[in-house]
Amino acid sequence: MLGTAQTAMDAFLRRLLLRSALGPEEQAAIRGLKGQLIEFAARRDVVLPGQRIEHACLTVAGLLGRFDQMKDGSRQITAFYLPGDMCDLHSVVAPVTGWGLTALSGATLLQIAHADLRELARRYPALALAFWRDTTTDASILSKWVANIGRKDARARIAHLLCEMGLRSEMAGIGTRTAFRFDATQELIADAVGLTPIHVNRVLSTLRSEGVAVFRNRMAEVQDWDRLAAIAEFSTAFLLLDEPR
Amino acid sequence: MLGTAQTAMDAFLRRLLLRSALGPEEQAAIRGLKGQLIEFAARRDVVLPGQRIEHACLTVAGLLGRFDQMKDGSRQITAFYLPGDMCDLHSVVAPVTGWGLTALSGATLLQIAHADLRELARRYPALALAFWRDTTTDASILSKWVANIGRKDARARIAHLLCEMGLRSEMAGIGTRTAFRFDATQELIADAVGLTPIHVNRVLSTLRSEGVAVFRNRMAEVQDWDRLAAIAEFSTAFLLLDEPR
């Protein structure tokens, strides 16, 4: 159990190092963080909208989704989180949530106290910048989603989501961009791209019959990455934020 | 001229203080920042997509827009910036832009070197957290936009944008939520909410004839705030991020 927590923290450190250079002392500080492992069954809410939280959640296993609920009951998913992602690192500086967090599949989380993270940010300026940079990736994806949902048709939206999740799975070391587990249903994809599940189904059918990509049994297989990326107008830049200097 | 730069920096400090408590030393550090004032004519690009930038832009006067360009030439606006807003504070930790920035009206900006801001973040941990928190507001708005565009009809989307800009104008001290300058055209509103200008026109007409809100001559007047907020399912929470503790 403690071993798993340590593995999770290492994954988080690896993710930070993807985008930020950290010295040995700072790396040790991250590795020294304490957290509590928690399991969630599929479809369980992790954080409810409007809650004040005292800890951030690091995804250890499974798929998490951040969502916004409308009055008529419909949901909009605003982010997916993969293992290694800190779902709500931004809550360290904004602990009252406007959103909710759900385990889309069975999931394991590591809860880390805000106080500990703030202490690290105070003590090590490089870590403060690294945390800030990490949440900026989140914002960058969000900005892409706005453009995706606002200005593209159903086909391009779904293609874009598949490209994004593929590349992120590859970066997280849990798959390749052309073959990866995506633990969502067609209904959840619909909630993410602003469509109905029925329409998502039809679009996935055409992508499948055209030999571009297959999404089945919660697995995505991309037969023709270039074609999929072209349909999506996908560019990798928004996921690969360069470090300054 | 120098006086204007000082005024602008004070506005930025006021904005930070809305969400973060800062000691006298830290406040003095912000006031001591140096910047260069630049004027832009309406419709001029300030930052192009893919550029590497070395400074952040503080909005002094006018309206700025961040956008994403599609291959067919259509644009999606992903953020509006009002006086006092630091358009691209996140570029301090991610200096290669995936987006562009345009002056939607004639605008005055104050450019502040990333190096200076990073130096402040390094020296004053409270400022690092304050900067981080400021960009979190941006992400919070972005997340609302995703839900807005993804799950609401044209009427609700436009109502939501009017509510948001009204409240932000009020918070920035440049208007009230029911009467404020919004220096956009119907076409720009369309680019922000993912609709065509023609449809925006029709929706604004109905809102006007129903006595809910009037948008004309780049001014918004809300006759019935409660009604508008109800149409939009607007809640103020996402703009008012609480500070921890």
Next chain:
DNA sequence: CGTCGTCTTGATTAACCTCAAGAGGTGTGG
């Protein structure tokens, strides 16, 4: 074997887009 969640398919409807044309206002040059 039956139930439930998920996927699939068809038919109809509604929201929004596209194309087209004209009106009002403003700035500019003759």
Next chain:
DNA sequence: CCACACCTCTTGAGGTTAATCAAGACGACG
């Protein structure tokens, strides 16, 4: 000072995408 060009807003008609309504098939699991 008028004429013209240009930008923005407005209105109409018809087309398209995606939503809605409805029903069934498939597979996993108790």
